[in-house]
Amino acid sequence: MNAVQDSRCAARGESELAAFFGIHATTMKIEPGTTIAHQCEPARSAYRIVRGCVRSAYYTQEGDRKILQFLGAGDYLGLGDAPHWSAAQEAVDTVVLEAVPRTVFEAALRHDCMLQGAVRHNLAREVEAHAALLVLTAQTTAVDRVRLFLERHASRRGNSGFVVLPMGRRDIADHLGLSMETVSRAFSTLKAHGDIALRGASFFRLAQRDGDDGGLANAA
């Protein structure tokens, strides 16, 4: 009903949380492949990603891995009130983080309603992102899933020219619920069909098209 109020809210939420982290956080640098937080480990800090790409990975008892989401600069980790990490948080490439102890974070939340609003906004966005992935996963064919994944990834980074893919094929496979080989085949198919251009395996460019992204690209 009120897009104005909402965008104001979003802007406020961003600045509120960013400002809070700017004041109370300690900055740290994480090497590629390093685990920031283990699954089931007590959540001692909340994080803000300054640079790099983080993957949230859930490991099943059978040893399978499901990547729930890829997070980038400006995204947050551990904003919820769960006492433990429900998934592992791992650095895909070199990551720079701002960390705030949960005790400090919780204390601030008890007094600052604005900060709470920002947390609410970000959690709601996370719900939307998961919903978008659920819809993406429901897309039947492997090629469609990979195409949608690439379109959303590109839209996050400004889709002009070649875009970096920090994560490997295995990561994409575990994110989309496909095998690594099927993901690779999907890349080849998209390339052969002219939908994408590849430079090596880690850079791609989308062919120019009308904005048909399935309708949830913005939510992701």
Add this chain to the structure above:
Amino acid sequence: MNAVQDSRCAARGESELAAFFGIHATTMKIEPGTTIAHQCEPARSAYRIVRGCVRSAYYTQEGDRKILQFLGAGDYLGLGDAPHWSAAQEAVDTVVLEAVPRTVFEAALRHDCMLQGAVRHNLAREVEAHAALLVLTAQTTAVDRVRLFLERHASRRGNSGFVVLPMGRRDIADHLGLSMETVSRAFSTLKAHGDIALRGASFFRLAQRDGDDGGLANAA
């Protein structure tokens, strides 16, 4: 892990929000199959489910439907700050709702930090639930997906004796990313294998087993 701390947290969140709805909400009764809120429609109210089963359905431009979650008594709708419903909310069976206008809800949130904490808790739970579904969907075989779905459904309603399945096979199929026929076949397979007992198509009972639920049953 520490169920004590977590349940304490949940209890606080529950009572805060429930009390707020008890004071400010108007109660309404919804007939089976009725749409409570349309996708993309402005979100004018937040809801608390008193009785019945609600499905959150996302409709794609191609006309496909993905059921993001089934909600039951005690669950909430529209706790996020999004100005529009990102998915349709539909009554599966006869549903009793408590509704609070968004304006009233937002105004209360600005002053009441406890209420904000309860909202945060419920949003975090929703994120967990979506993650659980993502993991469930990643389970390869159809029979496994249906078995996990039934186990989680039963665990929500106290798993003694026969449990009601308010939703039809089509709904389950659109929830798990399978075809209706495959879901039906999975039911038949589970029944033949002795994993479940069926009474009609809407009542089932799980065979007694050790608690092997894949590890996310509680989060859903």
Add this chain to the structure above:
DNA sequence: CGACCTTTTGAATGCTCTCAAAAGGTGTGG
């Protein structure tokens, strides 16, 4: 009892997975 809807079952097609091997890329040491 009959109409209508849901659920179940059947058969063939198609897509993805698994197993396997080749190709491409990167970094280290000679």
Add this chain to the structure above:
DNA sequence: CCACACCTTTTGAGAGCATTCAAAAGGTCG
């Protein structure tokens, strides 16, 4: 600078599983 080893990615072939189309069976309500 080249060669080698190691890892990631790509490509190939066959098997398995879910889907589609189709029809029968079961349930419900008038």
